[in-house]
């Protein structure tokens with residue numbers, strides 16, 4: 431509903447999956463109105479239905495696109511409420527998403543149900559016979575001061591401890607080895623991907639981000655080097671797992687599936703001023719609740735190449751870009767991945783974090799450094815590729831993931847044995 435008007439609908443299937451229609455454009459809410467000044471907001475229809483049957487002094491609202499995004503158009507609709515309580519799943523990804531939404535909804539009037547073991551999502555609470563009104567009463571206000579005391583932080587610490595045995599970010603379906611090393615993809619971090627020229631950085635990043643988008647990570651692509659239609663074609667091929675050229679009759683079916691993914695593309699190409707790009711990124715992050723921004727690649731965006739004269743200028747421009755994205759990732763709680771070429775490439779030599787163009791600054795500011803490496807297999811005399819996690823600030827775990835390229839499907843996915 432939007433006011434009294436029906437603007438779309440949500441479906442719930444027997445396997446508990448949900449869909450919204452229209453997919454991206456639905457700008458209304460599912461509401462059980464009890465004419466209250468306080469509302470309980472959930473992301474899933476199943477949770478909504480669980481709460482509707484409870485004796486609660488709140489309006490019950492289900493968001494149109496789950497945790498994926500909170501359309502700006504809903505904000506006036508929610509203005510009527512003095513209090514908003516957000517109750518999502520009890521894992522750290524949902525916790526991060528709920529906190530992001532409170533920024534948009536104005537933190538002062540928002541409370542959150544903490545993702546603790548005895549406070550799972552409403553539907554699970556209902557199934558387990560938990561006392562839902564008591565859990566709702568335990569909702570904690572969101573603190574938003576610039577300076578916090580431990581009293582403000584203790585609930586966050588408890589949440590981290592409670593979730594510490596779980597993968598603490600969104601998992602990759604196609605790259606299980608990465609889940610083991612990186613422990614998932616988290617908001618607020620800066621990752622750098624590097625690798626020799628033509629080693630497959632764009633192709634890999636396309637699949638890596640596609641996989642996350644399939645798990646509802648809203649993604650903004652800044653493809654400065656290749657055109658968006660080529661990137662979208664690569665992603666669609668990777669999603670389809672076979673060449674689309676040979677299956678043109680399937681195009682519409684797969685284009686419909688691809689269109690439903692929360693992926694946005696910046697329309698920049700070639701060299702662009704940093705401020706213009708940052709402005710677009712910040713705007714899109716606010717409007718679409720972007721959780722992952724990709725810049726491919728930094729040198730192309732800045733219009734610099736390793737052969738350009740005046741290295742001081744090009745290094746300082748790249749430093750400024752890295753500092754801007756570092757700051758953006760932290761303040762907007764969004765993951766940023768920067769694709770950066772290596773500084774120098776000597777045949778047969780392995781790259782290290784220090785090989786990143788621009789040197790120390792990039793590796794220092796990054797939370798994660800990923801490197802596509804080549805290695806000659808002495809047994810088969812074939813050049814093997816692998817992805818090396820050379821820095822991991824979250825858990826400190828380092829390691830490698832072999833990259834077997836399927837040329838037809840443009841895919842590096844780990845094959846099921």
Ligand SMILES: Nc1ncnc2c1ncn2[C@@H]1O[C@H](COP(=O)(O)OP(=O)(O)OP(=O)(O)O)[C@@H](O)[C@H]1O
Pocket residue numbers: 625626627628629630631632633634655727815834835840
């Ligand atoms: N492991 C691989 N084996 C063979 N071909 C590959 C492999 N990975 C990518 N390719 C192909 O190589 C070409 C270049 O890949 P891609 O553009 O992803 O590399 P890149 O590292 O981003 O390049 P650049 O250094 O120019 O930015 C593409 O046509 C891609 O399909």
